[in-house]
Structure formats: structure tokens, C-alpha cells
Amino acid sequence: MVEKKALVLKIYVYVVFLIGLSIFLYILISYKNISLLGVVLFGMLIFIADNLSAPLPKTGSVSVNFGISLASLILFGPSTAIIVTFISIFNIREIIKRIPYYRHIFNAGQYLISMGIASLVFELMYNREVSNFFNPVNLSYILAAAYIFFFLNTILTAGAISISEGIGLANVWIFNFAWLIPFQLFLAAMAIAISFLYRLYGPFTLLFTSLPLIIAQYTYLLRVKERRALLNSIMQIVKIVEAKDPYTAGHSVRVAEYSEKIARELKLNEYDIELLINLANLHDLGKIQIDLSILNKPGKFNQEDWEEVKKHPVVGYDIVKEITFLKSEAKSILYHHERIDGSGYPYGVKGEEIPLFAKILAVADSYDAMTTSRPYRNARSNSEAIIELKNNSGTQFDINVAGAMIEILKREMAKS
Numbered sequence: 442m443v444e445k446k447a448l449v450l451k452i453y454v455y456v457v458f459l460i461g462l463s464i465f466l467y468i469l470i471s472y473k474n475i476s477l478l479g480v481v482l483f484g485m486l487i488f489i490a491d492n493l494s495a496p497l498p499k500t501g502s503v504s505v506n507f508g509i510s511l512a513s514l515i516l517f518g519p520s521t522a523i524i525v526t527f528i529s530i531f532n533i534r535e536i537i538k539r540i541p542y543y544r545h546i547f548n549a550g551q552y553l554i555s556m557g558i559a560s561l562v563f564e565l566m567y568n569r570e571v572s573n574f575f576n577p578v579n580l581s582y583i584l585a586a587a588y589i590f591f592f593l594n595t596i597l598t599a600g601a602i603s604i605s606e607g608i609g610l611a612n613v614w615i616f617n618f619a620w621l622i623p624f625q626l627f628l629a630a631m632a633i634a635i636s637f638l639y640r641l642y643g644p645f646t647l648l649f650t651s652l653p654l655i656i657a658q659y660t661y662l663l664r665v666k667e668r669r670a671l672l673n674s675i676m677q678i679v680k681i682v683e684a685k686d687p688y689t690a691g692h693s694v695r696v697a698e699y700s701e702k703i704a705r706e707l708k709l710n711e712y713d714i715e716l717l718i719n720l721a722n723l724h725d726l727g728k729i730q731i732d733l734s735i736l737n738k739p740g741k742f743n744q745e746d747w748e749e750v751k752k753h754p755v756v757g758y759d760i761v762k763e764i765t766f767l768k769s770e771a772k773s774i775l776y777h778h779e780r781i782d783g784s785g786y787p788y789g790v791k792g793e794e795i796p797l798f799a800k801i802l803a804v805a806d807s808y809d810a811m812t813t814s815r816p817y818r819n820a821r822s823n824s825e826a827i828i829e830l831k832n833n834s835g836t837q838f839d840i841n842v843a844g845a846m847i848e849i850l851k852r853e854m855a856k857s
């Protein structure tokens with residue numbers, strides 16, 4: 442099964458690459474009017490822009506690349522635009538990171554197909570004889586080129602994700618890419634501004650049109666890096682917390698993994714999924730305040746111990762709510778031990794008062810507790826976990842969230 446999927450993916454990648462390469466060569470042969478100045482200037486810009494783009498969760502990157510490619514298409518035609526696009530394929534970070542070669546091949550193929558077809562259609566329609574740059578018909582072709590590129594680019598990428606993750610193409614596309622539709626409008630406007638000023642006043646206008654965007658993009662990249670550095674240091678603290686209690690080693694990472702699976706089953710968007718993973722990693726951060734002698738107690742907890750343990754969601758919440766990019770959902774940490782029927786802690790809130798992320802954390806957390814060995818009992822099997830999840834649905838666990846976890850487990854059991 443896994444081998445078949447890998448083979449289909451490989452065939453897909455090579456087919457995309459070969460089609461992309463053919464379109465690239467076809468354009469170079471059919472449109473010989475390459476602008477050397479265009480290639481150098483726009484090639485340089487796109488190379489800088491691409492290497493300063495910030496990665497998005499799983500779905501590629503936010504980048505102004507296409508705006509630059511499209512401007513070169515409007516100014517110089519398909520052959521220059523396709524070479525500029527070709528240059529954007531070389532990303533130093535990806536080469537240094539040694540990402541697998543088929544990812545390079547796929548990216549190259551899908552960019553060449555998307556930009557190639559958008560360029561060919563554009564060139565057939567766009568009237569270069571019209572003197573008014575803002576001719577509405579011509580502008581509509583620029584917009585058409587932007588969206589042809591967008592749909593081909595995202596559908597081809599969604600295809601690869603769909604094959605490798607075994608999720609329907611439409612689902613992958615809607616949840617990963619649909620939200621980017623308005624952004625394409627911004628890129629088309631940017632291309633129009635770049636090419637209009639370039640035509641009117643010459644190449645130096647690029648300093649005013651593209652560079653500010655590239656700088657904005659670089660600032661965003663720095664912010665993403667800063668965020669990652671902060672998360673890394675927090676993860677170090679989580680490891681220290683887990684080291685205090687040998688029975689929970691690796692617990693937070695596993696809870697994050699299960700939370701992600703549940704979130705995907707519930708079809709949350711990528712931004713929410715990333716936020717949830719970060720929160721799941723930190724959900725037991727508050728245990729940092731619990732006394733070592735309690736955590737390592739071999740027998741059952743007494744009332745006093747329990748009172749101490751019950752404070753950890755509050756302590757964790759107090760820390761996480763101070764982190765800017767996590768605070769919107771920090772309450773999920775506060776409520777991760779609450780139960781639907783109100784019998785949980787620390788506050789005994791119930792039902793819809795508990796946020797969705799907290800309900801997901803609760804199921805992921807309990808599933809991990811069920812399936813790992815504790816001093817007082819052995820690990821339970823997946824079928825036993827399913828029964829337990831079912832029995833406690835609607836009382837301890839949210840019915841939908843527990844249902845999602847049961848579906849995931851059933852699927853995994855059927856596969857093995």
C-alpha cells in the first residue's frame with residue numbers, strides 16, 4: 442500500500458516535471474524575443490525575493506515571486522517571464538537543507554507549467570498595441586493570467602499532497618489554498634504597478650516598487666524565525682518538565698501528534714493546526730511548579746497531592762497567555778482537564794464553555810495516558826482505547842472530538 446502510494450507520487454512528480462520542461466522549451470523556441478535586461482533585472486529581483494520568503498505551515502511559502510514574474514510577462518513577453526520564473530526555482534535555503542531532489546523537480550515542473558500556460562494564454566489575448574496601459578480589457582487579461590497561474594499552481598501542489606497523505610484533492614485544496622485567493626489580487630496589482638512605472642520611467646523604478654515588498658517579506662521572515670527560536674526554547678523547558686517525571690517522557694510531543702491528527706480529521710485549517718500543535722506541546726508546562734516528590738510518587742496521590750497537581754493548567758495558562766502568538770487560544774491549556782459534564786478541573790466548566798482546542802487536547806492527552814504504561818497499570822491496546830473513548834463520550838469527552846479520534850484509530854488498525 443505504502444509502496445504503491447510512493448510509486449504513484451513518483452510518477453506524478455516526473456510527469457509534472459516533463460510537462461513543465463516541455464512547456465519551458467516550447468516557449469523559448471516559439472518566442473525568441475528574450476530581453477536580456479529583463480532577465481538580469483527581474484531574475485535578480487526574483488532570486489532575492491525567493492530566498493527571503495517565509496515558509497508557511499506545510500503549504501509552501503508566502504512570497505511576492507509571482508508578482509515579479511507577472512510584471513516581466515507584461516513588459517517583455519512569455520520567453521523572458523519563463524526564464525525569470527526558472528530562476529526563482531533556485532532557493533539557496535532549500536539546497537543547503539538538502540531537501541529531497543524530487544521536491545526540487547516537482548517545484549520546477551509545477552512552476553513552469555503554471556507560469557508557462559498563464560503566459561501563453563496571456564500573450565494570445567493581451568494587446569500590446571494599445572497605448573493606454575490601463576485599458577480595462579488588457580487589465581482583465583493580467584488578472585486572468587494571475588488566476589490561471591494561481592489555480593494551476595495550487596491544484597498541482599494539492600495533487601501531490603493528496604497523493605502522499607491520501608486525502609481528497611478538493612479537501613486539500615480548500616483547506617490549504619482557498620484562503621490565498623484574495624492575495625493573488627494583490628500580486629496582480631503589484632505586477633501592474635511595477636510594469637507601469639517601469640515602462641514610464643525606466644528600470645530604476647524597481648527600487649521603489651519591488652524592493653519595499655522584498656524588505657517587507659524579509660521582515661516577515663525574521664518574525665517567523667524569532668517565533669521558531671522562542672518555541673525551541675520553550676520546548677527545552679518542556680523537556681526539563683518531562684524529565685522530572687519519567688513516566689511522561691515524550692508525552693507532550695505525542696499529544697501534539699495526536700492533536701494534529703484529530704484536527705485534520707475535523708478539517709481545521711493549517712493556521713489553527715499549527716497553533717494547536719504548539720499549544721499541545723506546552724499543555725503540561727505548568728507541571729514545572731509541581732514538587733518532584735509528588736510527581737515521582739509510586740503509589741496513588743493523596744488529597745493534598747491532588748490539589749497540587751490540579752494547579753498545573755492554571756500555571757501553564759499564566760505562562761502561555763503572555764506569548765503573543767499563542768495567547769488567542771491559551772485558554773485551551775487552562776481547560777485541558779475539564780470535562781463535558783463539568784466534573785473536570787480546575788473550574789468544573791462544562792459543554793460549550795470548553796473551547797474546541799481544549800476538547801482536542803483532552804482526548805489526545807487521555808489517549809496517550811491510556812496507551813502508555815503507568816506504574817499502576819499496563820498500556821491499553823487501541824481497541825481498548827476505542828471502547829474507553831466511546832464509553833466516556835458526552836461525559837468526559839466531546840462527542841465529535843472523541844468520534845474523530847475513534848475514526849483515526851479504526852483506520853490505523855485496518856491498515857496494520
Ligand SMILES: [Fe+2]
Pocket residue numbers: 724725753777778
Ligand atoms: Fe495535564
